[in-house]
Amino acid sequence: MELVIENLSKTYPNGVQALRDVSLTIPTGMFGLLGPNGAGKSSLMRTIATLQEADSGSIRLGDIDVLRDKDAVRRVLGYLPQEFGVYPKVSAEALLDHFAVLKGLSNTKERQEVVTALLQRTNLYDVRKKNLGGFSGGMKQRFGIAQALLGNPRLIIVDEPTAGLDPGERNRFHNLLSEIGENIIVILSTHIVSDVSDLCRNMAIINKGQVLLTGDPLQVMQELRGQVWRRAVAKEELAALQQAQRVISSRLFAGQTIVHVLADAQPGSEYTPVEPSLEDVYFARIAEAERGVTLNPDKVAVS
Numbered sequence: 001m002e003l004v005i006e007n008l009s010k011t012y013p014n015g016v017q018a019l020r021d022v023s024l025t026i027p028t029g030m031f032g033l034l035g036p037n038g039a040g041k042s043s044l045m046r047t048i049a050t051l052q053e054a055d056s057g058s059i060r061l062g063d064i065d066v067l068r069d070k071d072a073v074r075r076v077l078g079y080l081p082q083e084f085g086v087y088p089k090v091s092a093e094a095l096l097d098h099f100a101v102l103k104g105l106s107n108t109k110e111r112q113e114v115v116t117a118l119l120q121r122t123n124l125y126d127v128r129k130k131n132l133g134g135f136s137g138g139m140k141q142r143f144g145i146a147q148a149l150l151g152n153p154r155l156i157i158v159d160e161p162t163a164g165l166d167p168g169e170r171n172r173f174h175n176l177l178s179e180i181g182e183n184i185i186v187i188l189s190t191h192i193v194s195d196v197s198d199l200c201r202n203m204a205i206i207n208k209g210q211v212l213l214t215g216d217p218l219q220v221m222q223e224l225r226g227q228v229w230r231r232a233v234a235k236e237e238l239a240a241l242q243q244a245q246r247v248i249s250s251r252l253f254a255g256q257t258i259v260h261v262l263a264d265a266q267p268g269s270e271y272t273p274v275e276p277s278l279e280d281v282y283f284a285r286i287a288e289a290e291r292g293v294t295l296n297p298d299k300v301a302v303s
């Protein structure tokens, strides 16, 4: 099954154009939607989740027309929104049971089995009697996944799920997601590049409502090979370097400023070649789009 989005556009009443002619084909497995704050990720996720309307375009999930047949989508959709509120004084088991009732699981015995299985799957069974108010960020997110999995969805949308999680919790959450992503479509919307490189076989980069790149993370990194160079630079030289070169990122490392530069050939003897990371691809794409360069969507390299 595929999710096919074609020419989707959305302008909010305040004039912000959140989605500009977005087209994406999303197959089964983990799909990473990567973009900076305000890129339009949540707008796209909410539209797919039937929570808001688009101005134009279409979305198909298998044979379901998502924008028209919302009930059919909701029957096969699991959604973990960016802000997932829980009732703090209710136990995980009781709230999951309540969500299961809302999802239409009316048979008590069957519902208990489903709730128990989901609590085990998300590694929350031992804390099932604990109130959600006492859960850590990671436990809450795993609970969010448990509720999203009710009703055996064919499509799961998770919006910025690992923001604020410590490395151990993030790891547990990643393992859970990648297990789920083996059989259904999982869309992971995030501004954290490593979430996508760790988990996703397919991805898109979105900025200012536009798709800048789609592909397999390994392949898009491969396409930048031989074009990323690094050097250390004094802080006061950075501005001049940014004028002279296509600087795609600069960061402090052990007290030094390390810059990554995009160039077809070695820009100077102080530069060493770098094996491109997904972060290089991401920053290169965003930087070039910001500069208004016309991009060939199939190629990361710029002439």
Ligand SMILES: Nc1ncnc2c1ncn2[C@@H]1O[C@H](COP(=O)(O)OP(=O)(O)OP(=O)(O)O)[C@@H](O)[C@H]1O
Residues within 6 Å of the ligand: 012, 013, 014, 016, 017, 018, 035, 036, 037, 038, 039, 040, 041, 042, 043, 044, 191
């Ligand atoms: N309901 C709304 N009304 C008006 N503007 C909105 C609304 N929702 C989002 N926007 C604007 O639309 C643009 C895209 O926002 P969106 O939340 O989709 O981006 P995002 O990629 O999810 O960002 P973030 O990571 O910050 O959540 C932003 O400029 C945002 O301010």
